[in-house]
Amino acid sequence: MAEQTVAEAAETEALTSDELLVEEVSIDGMCGVY
């Protein structure tokens, strides 16, 4: 459940690699979410 919230609230910015080995997510938008 918490993970779903994180996934929904996060701004996903796919960075990186040719074959998408790593994906980064910012959770700055999570500040007001409890």
Place this chain on the structure above:
Amino acid sequence: MSTEIQFDLDRPWQVDPRVSMRPEPFGALLYHFGTRRLSFLKNQRVLAVVRALGDHPSARAACTAAGVTEAELPAYRRALAALAESSMISERTVV
């Protein structure tokens, strides 16, 4: 938008001490307590590489130990460079 990231495969690396690593079916979830950023490792092999970093004298050796082939190495180098850029991994000093 080009990403010209320097990453030295021949140096020793480690998972940053402020990073918590949680294995997941897709690979792993990394959370950095300092930067409050998340990184997803998207397969088991890149997870194996990251886990092996601290046990090997170089990132290249960790890749080899995890079964990364020469052909795959550039992609893994980019992945490690991204993790270094976001401070998920850091260089360590060896004795």
